[in-house]
Amino acid sequence: MSKIEISDEELNTIQPGEAITLATVMAILAIAIITVIAYRLFMSGEGAVKLPGGYSFQWT
Numbered sequence: 001m002s003k004i005e006i007s008d009e010e011l012n013t014i015q016p017g018e019a020i021t022l023a024t025v026m027a028i029l030a031i032a033i034i035t036v037i038a039y040r041l042f043m044s045g046e047g048a049v050k051l052p053g054g055y056s057f058q059w060t
Helices: 008-013 018-042
Strands: 047-051 055-059
Touching: 018 047, 018 055
Parallel strands: none
Antiparallel strands: 047 055
16 A cells, blocks of 8 residues: 655644544434333333334333
């Protein structure tokens, strides 16, 4: 693999951070889903959660 030197203009056009942003959004979404599941299980007298893949949790 050969290396090609890029100019200062090309260096200024590089915008890093997309992967970090995507990972942050996915982490916040996962935390939100877990929070909703925990709320439904523990804050109600009887709770049940059914997730895709055949997983189900019940709180009686």
